[in-house]
Amino acid sequence: MNKGIFITGTDTEVGKTAVAAGIAGALKAKGIDVGVMKPVATGGISTKDGLVSSDARFLLDAVKGTDELELVNPVILQTPLSPYAASMIDNVKIEIEKIREAYFKLCCRHDFIVVEGIGGILVPITMDYFVCDMITDFNLPAVIVAKPGLGTINHTLLTISEAINCGIEVKGFIINNMDTKKTGYAEKTNPDIICKLSQIPLLGILPFDRRVDTKLIKHGDIIKLISKHVETDYLIR
Numbered sequence: 001m002n003k004g005i006f007i008t009g010t011d012t013e014v015g016k017t018a019v020a021a022g023i024a025g026a027l028k029a030k031g032i033d034v035g036v037m038k039p040v041a042t043g044g045i046s047t048k049d050g051l052v053s054s055d056a057r058f059l060l061d062a063v064k065g066t067d068e069l070e071l072v073n074p075v076i077l078q079t080p081l082s083p084y085a086a087s088m089i090d091n092v093k094i095e096i097e098k099i100r101e102a103y104f105k106l107c108c109r110h111d112f113i114v115v116e117g118i119g120g121i122l123v124p125i126t127m128d129y130f131v132c133d134m135i136t137d138f139n140l141p142a143v144i145v146a147k148p149g150l151g152t153i154n155h156t157l158l159t160i161s162e163a164i165n166c167g168i169e170v171k172g173f174i175i176n177n178m179d180t181k182k183t184g185y186a187e188k189t190n191p192d193i194i195c196k197l198s199q200i201p202l203l204g205i206l207p208f209d210r211r212v213d214t215k216l217i218k219h220g221d222i223i224k225l226i227s228k229h230v231e232t233d234y235l236i237r
Contacts, residue, residue, distance in 0.1 A: 004113035005171065005235050006140040008131060008163075010155035012119045014145045015176040017055045019206070020116040021062035022226030023143075025219060027112060027236065028063050029227070035110030036063055038073045039099045039134060040118050040125055043080030051076045059116060062219045067106060074102040084124035094126050103138055112236065115140065121162055132166040141169040143203065143235070146194075148175050150186040153193055160198045171235060172203035204230030 007020040020036070028034045036059040044051030056073035059065075065072070075094055079086040087094050106113055117123075121132040121142075135142055142163055146156045156173055163170050175191055191202050206229050226232065 003111060003236075004107070004115060004138070004140050006115045006117060006135045006138060006142045007145060008117040008121050008135070008142050008159070009145040010120060010147065010152065010159050014147055015206070016116050016145050017058055018222055019143075019145050019174055019176060019226070019230075020114050021059050021219065022222040023230065023232055023235065024059065024114040025062040025223035026227045026230070026232045027114070029223060030232075032236065033111040034063050035067060035106045035113045036060055036065060036072060037103060037106055037113060037115045038118075039103065039115065040075040040077075040083045040094070041073055042077045042083055042086040042118065044076040044078050046078070051078055055116065058219075059114070062223065067109065071102045071105055074098050082123050083118060084126055087126070096126065096129055099134070100137060113140075121159060121166070121168075132162065132168065135163075135168050136166055141171045143171050144173040145176050146173055148177060148187045148190065148205075149184075152186075152190050153197075156194050157198055160200055170200050172201040172231075174203050174230060175205040177206065201234075203234060206230070 007016050009016045024034050024036050038053055038056040038059055041053035041055055044053055053073045053076050056069060060072050077083060077086040077090050077092060079089045083094060115138060117131045123131045144156060144159050146152050160170055191205060195202050206225060
């Protein structure tokens with residue numbers, strides 16, 4: 001198994017980019033040579049240099065990385081949908097081999113790679129290639145990012161179950177955006193229930209913070225947040 005971790009989620013908009021950037025930065029702060037990758041991104045921003053993923057840039061900035069953006073994010077599409085849907089609308093063919101080549105180049109440069117997926121593990125990249133296939137191709141264990149509230153037991157258990165069915169090692173899950181001012185019975189009981197039913201460890205609970213947004217937060221802030229609330233040493237064992 002390659003040295004690295006794949007950050008996936010139970011859904012879109014659960015905070016994968018913030019968590020991935022924080023983990024990468026926290027590991028680098030421990031002296032580890034960390035590379036980052038966002039293999040596929042949609043909703044690209046048009047610039048004079050072409051389409052750019054703000055998520056990929058955020059990851060790269062979090063580790064003060066110098067890798068080429070084309071390696072960190074080899075596939076970028078404009079339409080903000082699943083990659084398969086976006087590729088049909090944008091009339092772009094997604095080349096899986098290009099993604100694989102970029103990943104293995106980054107592996108040769110770094111001791112540890114933090115990869116952020118897109119959406120959940122059954123998001124289609126092409127008609128017959130899903131995020132779960134990418135995780136197994138990369139031969140990486142996964143960390144699942146989940147929301148704290150009602151419904152997250154089902155979403156998280158389904159994600160864990162599918163990952164295991166695909167032969168993916170699940171290192172653990174992270175509950176993101178826990179707002180203690182709005183915590184109800186669901187938020188209080190969900191983490192323990194998921195642990196008991198799945199036998200997968202809870203790596204940490206990240207508190208709700210209005211700054212925790214890739215458009216607003218400073219990289220140093222989120223790295224400190226991850227270092228305080230997430231067991232990152234477990235990821236490199």
